[in-house]
Amino acid sequence: MMVGMVDWSLTRRIATTVAGQPPPARPRPELPEVVAESERLVAAYAELHPPAPLPPPELLARHQWIDANLRTMPTLLEPLMAKVGEGAGALAPAIRVGAGTVLSAEVGVLLGYVSRRVLGQYDVVILDPDAPARLLFVGPNLDDAARQLAADPDELLRWVALHEVTHAVQFAAVPWLREHLAGLIHELVDSLDVAFDPARLLRLPSGDDVRAWIDALTGDGDLLSLVTTAQQRQTIDRMQATMAVVEGHAEHVMDAVGVEVIPSLDRLREAMERRRAAPSAPARLLQRLLGFDVKLRQYKLGKRFCDEVVALDGLAALNRVWTDPGMIPTLDELENPRSWLNRTRVPSVTKS
Numbered sequence: 001m002m003v004g005m006v007d008w009s010l011t012r013r014i015a016t017t018v019a020g021q022p023p024p025a026r027p028r029p030e031l032p033e034v035v036a037e038s039e040r041l042v043a044a045y046a047e048l049h050p051p052a053p054l055p056p057p058e059l060l061a062r063h064q065w066i067d068a069n070l071r072t073m074p075t076l077l078e079p080l081m082a083k084v085g086e087g088a089g090a091l092a093p094a095i096r097v098g099a100g101t102v103l104s105a106e107v108g109v110l111l112g113y114v115s116r117r118v119l120g121q122y123d124v125v126i127l128d129p130d131a132p133a134r135l136l137f138v139g140p141n142l143d144d145a146a147r148q149l150a151a152d153p154d155e156l157l158r159w160v161a162l163h164e165v166t167h168a169v170q171f172a173a174v175p176w177l178r179e180h181l182a183g184l185i186h187e188l189v190d191s192l193d194v195a196f197d198p199a200r201l202l203r204l205p206s207g208d209d210v211r212a213w214i215d216a217l218t219g220d221g222d223l224l225s226l227v228t229t230a231q232q233r234q235t236i237d238r239m240q241a242t243m244a245v246v247e248g249h250a251e252h253v254m255d256a257v258g259v260e261v262i263p264s265l266d267r268l269r270e271a272m273e274r275r276r277a278a279p280s281a282p283a284r285l286l287q288r289l290l291g292f293d294v295k296l297r298q299y300k301l302g303k304r305f306c307d308e309v310v311a312l313d314g315l316a317a318l319n320r321v322w323t324d325p326g327m328i329p330t331l332d333e334l335e336n337p338r339s340w341l342n343r344t345r346v347p348s349v350t351k352s
Helices: 008-019 031-046 062-070 073-083 088-114 137-150 155-173 176-191 207-218 229-256 265-275 281-290 296-313 315-322 331-335 339-345
Strands: 059-062 122-123 134-138 193-195 225-227
Touching: 008 073, 008 088, 031 059, 031 155, 031 229, 031 315, 059 062, 062 122, 062 134, 062 207, 073 088, 122 155, 122 339, 134 137, 134 155, 137 155, 155 176, 155 229, 155 265, 193 281, 229 265, 229 296, 229 315, 229 331, 281 296, 296 315, 296 331, 296 339, 315 339, 331 339
Parallel strands: 059 134
Antiparallel strands: 122 134, 193 225
């Protein structure tokens, strides 16, 4: 399937090749019960109550996770692709074709790489409000992680379920959250200048190209080169702050309720922190495709912010972040929760 100039069939072929073919995952008939229990625990602690049932959990193979994420790619990449070749005159069509080929392969390498590591994902299509959300678990990766971490498979599943269910509860119970992120993405994409090397685009990708993309995935490189203005940087900062809050809140809630259902919570968290050399799958996709870093440090910062706010002023204070987009902390406020508390505290009314 080719949409615009991106060949998604090529993307899928490359992604499934990079993903490999692990042994079939063991069945997990307990998954619906684990997710239902996670929803009860998360909603009760976080005091966030979705108005409708969450999507049912799905246990997927790697290639199925790739297919699920390919449905989100056109909504994100087609606006970017429309900007390729702007101002190039007669060369614009050739540049777009070349860019589509390169980008098809780059996204394929990216999806294949991430599909080898992701354990679970609350899959919400940020830019398409009509697309149904999905709650995904990648069976082979859960098996691999349990072995590598010497973790109890049931405890690891509960860990992942608590984290992803918290995201599901956030987006379901806070209807403006998806719209806020979508607005930031549109704001950023609409203002971007996408820079490609035309000489590189007018040929098919080589083996050296693919190796370079893999190196970029494991290092600090970007897959697209962006020219950012001060205004664009502000948009990126707001997006990063929002994502840090979303992830930090999930980490905070997971610790708060996990003690009830994960006996070795502390040891499992330590092991998972060692494993987390990269952000969660959706954040990594955004960081590589849009060309900015959403580092693990920000998720730690988000958790520390949530932990400190609750310690200082209780859960009700933390839940002010969900009242409207203006309550999302800035990056500076994430570093200084007291300043955010002071800004968002409702003034007391003194009776005369």
